[in-house]
Amino acid sequence: MAAPKDREKALETALSQIDRHFGKGSVMRLGSEERAPVDIIPTGSIALDAALGIGGLPRGRVVEIYGPESSGKTTVALHAIANVQRQGGIAAFIDA
Missing domain, CATH: 4.10.910 (30s ribosomal protein s13; domain 2)
Incomplete structure (x- = not known):
């Protein structure tokens, strides 16, 4: 060794x-306390944004939302996409 x-x-x-x-x-x-500044996209849920720790989903990153059926995954994803579009961005929704 x-x-x-x-x-x-x-x-x-x-x-x-x-x-x-x-x-x-x-x-x-x-x-370590160093954190790179990350632009965020609000999910549309204040409670979820607070739970994520940065105030939403990180911009420019792939985000996977998973959970049981009828738990609101699609709703959260579509609200986040709407917020991206309001900010002039482009987002994709892949339901696999």
Whole structure:
């Protein structure tokens, strides 16, 4: 087994290579307070937006909404799409 200092150095080397390739902040350590600013799209539900922690769904990311039948998944998705369109954006709804 490698010495702890060797493992730590190897980890730092790998993280610095990832930062160089993908940009600073692409890897975060658990518990760090740094957060990249993310534009959000409101879901149309104040309670859900609060529960998500950032005030809605992240803009420019793929979001999967899942749950049991008749739980409101389609309603939430269509409200979020309507909010995207109000802001001049484009969104897709895929029901698979």
